[in-house]
Amino acid sequence: MATEKTTIFSPELAARFDKLVTLYPVRRSALVPMLLYAQDEVGYISTAVIAEVAERIGIRENDVQSVLSYYSMLRTKPAGKYNVQVCTNISCMVCDGYKILEHCKKRLGIGHKEVTSDGLFSLEEVECIGACCWAPAIQINYDFYDELTPEKMDQILDDYKAGRGKETV
């Protein structure tokens, strides 16, 4: 539709959404990708995101809420600037992934799904991230780090803290 919409998203993302909803036989198929993109841009799925996504697709907000709450990778609270996702699924668990998780908890002083007080880091225990061959592995935002030891982990966190980390969203 050519009508001017007020949107909480950037013009690029709004344009992407305009297209996305037309790509599938039913509009609601665009729901999950839209939530993911929105999360990347906004940082989390706020109530404003829910409202606009629902409106764009033409479903109700509680419908969005149902889908949103199903997926653990969609979050409804802001994460830290760097979201540290530690895998503890089978391969990583066998290769001491829990040690890495515990180490991160201690280093950052936060637990699962928590954010440091300066907002720089958040921590999350996640299921397999597809890097089993190089377990134990973690992911910070969209970047992978593998074959980890507590020492390597310290180095990575130090780098991020000092602004030397990778700056993908």
Next chain:
Amino acid sequence: MADVTFTVDGKKLTAPAGTLLIDACKAAGIEVPAFCYYPGLSLQAACRMCVVRLEKVPKLQTACTTTVAEGMVVYTETDEIKQARKATIELLLGNHPLDCPVCDAGGECELQDMTFKYGAGESKYVEIKQHREEQQWSPVVYFDRPRCILCYRCVRVCGEGMDVWALGVENRGVSSVIAPNGGDHLNCEECGMCIDICPVGALTSGTYRYKTRPWEMNHVGTVCTHCGDGCKTTLGVRAVNDGVEIIRGDNRDKSGINGDFLCIKGRYAFDFANNQERLTKPLVRQADGKLASVNWEHAIDFAAQRLKEVRGSRGGKAIGVIGSNRTTNEENYLLQKFARTVLGTNNIDHHRTADYAAFTAALQGRADREASLRDFASAPAILLLGNDPTEQHPALAWQIRTNVRLNRARLYVANHAEIKLRRQAKAAVTIPQIGYASFVEYLSGNDGVFAGNANTSAFRDSVRKEESLLIVFGSEFRGRDIASLVQFGLSLPNVKFACLGDYANSRGAADMGVLPDLLPGYVPVSAPAHFAEEYGSALPTEPGFDMVEMFDAATRGDLSALYVVGSNPVARYGMDASALKNTFLIVQDMFLTETAVLADVIFPSANLYEKAGTATNTYGDLQLVKKAADKAGVRTDFELIVRLAEKMGTHPKNLVPFGKGVRADFGQSRGVQSGEADRHAVWLAANDLEPKLSPFDPFAIFDEIQRLVPAYNVPRLNLLAGNDEHLKSELVQIDTNATRRDLVLPSQDGLYTSGTLGNYSAKLKEVVASHTTMNATETAAD
């Protein structure tokens, strides 16, 4: 689709290809258990109770999603299957509170039944159960989370069935929960369908929860007393100190024209009967101007003597009668007979909410032109002109939604407002509120009267291309406009019509001649035909005063007495209370209404749930009204009319043909076996031969109605069995040329109001109040 043949448990079965295995089995009398499958709703396949073994398929399959195929070989109840179902139940019971002894669903619970059948008595699950407190989501909906088995029926019935989408599922796996759209409360239409459809006791009802055990109620199938749709409802009742009270309303057995549907009013708004303000003693105004309770004998005698005086001194012309939209056909019939033969007046009317006389005249003599409420669930196309069924005719809206969803029926909506059913419409046009008549002309091809556009012309083209169409219209159409609409409809092939009026028996009031110019069956008073002979007295042949004229006459001092039965014209019809200053007023009602406070005599009366008879919904579906409840102190309108007549010196036999015509058969002709007795009774009932030994037996009047009003002469057996029978409207002989004054005043009721009755329903008021406060807080938060 073509039939296929397959084998279930060794039986050869045939069903159309595409039929779900679970349905095919059911049709053949093989029950496959199911929690999540619900006919008419989308498939969920969530519960795995329906698993069956298909030959040559490696794993057990769900019968609720498998369609039958040629040569398929199915086993539904082997040891392997029993074990699988038992395991499913064991998992369901893992965190189930097993509080059956206090659960509302206890005794009616599908989980109990399945556990009983497959047995999972001992649990291997040793963890502590996760308990959650019961939550209140609205005045009528409560949720007990641990009892939920996640069948999603509630989610689907609310979304697909009601088009409200207020319920959803949040989280995943073992953490999944049913969640209301308002976070911790519901913003919804409060229909209670979700509660009704819940197979366990997870969703419970605000009016029923923790009140009784299902087996301690009696269940009576009757008709809803609220809107004109006339839903069949099964009332759960129990004895209390002052009679019998209703504690539950549902239609779980799907037995009526409405299937399992009931709206909030049918399901919850029976509580008016127990309102504190209910009158239970007759009241008579004393010399000091105050109302005081007196005994029945005195009250009836007093009223009768005054009526007699007026009749003697000023004649029937000085007496008026106002009938009700919620009394039975028999009462309406009796009231007009009483007015015409005992009071000697045609001054009789009721609050009209639809112009049934004009509708009947327009359809004059045409068979099969009137749509039943049932037809809306299967018609290929529907044209809705005016009205807002979601608010005013919830059952009709349900039928239409169901039809659009399951059969892809094409709905055309023309309305001045943005009514909700537009969401189901194939095409919708907005027309001016005063533009309905010209829009119909436009539909007939006359472009001059209505400023059309591309949208309206496409709408017109599609409507006119329909080969079978139901046209349903609201009170926007009256008189001549109805005639033109019907004329337009008849120019298309296979059209049926429905005229929407507002109350439970508005149609019956018109059909039974509660009108100043028409006798029962729309026979004109000026040419009373067989009625003259039947009624055996000189019938007044001048049309009487209508409602407005009665009040005018009262103002002039020309109406000395007015008898109002189950109506509140002062509040509902905007009549001027001061007009009745010098009129002797008798009011028969449940409450001290705005009209009743003016009365000289008040008779506390029974409501539709407290009496027997028949009622006709706005579509002309005739149904049996059965007595479910009882209240000490009140009397039915039927009895009161007879008693009043008797005190005025008319022998009840002149009014009610009881004990005549047939000789009562007390079973002398009955055989010796006990089964014989029942057959005998059925036969008597079917042939209208049951003995009517009481002047208060409504069926004695129903006999007379069937005899004198041909449209009502429908087969009785089906009716007595609790089913609807459509009127034979083609048999109505009405003068098609007469012009009548337009006195239609719609009730303006929505989902949560119901005329005067609604004012006395605490539940409806509570719901309205909760919506108002919730909306207020939500707006404030925005």
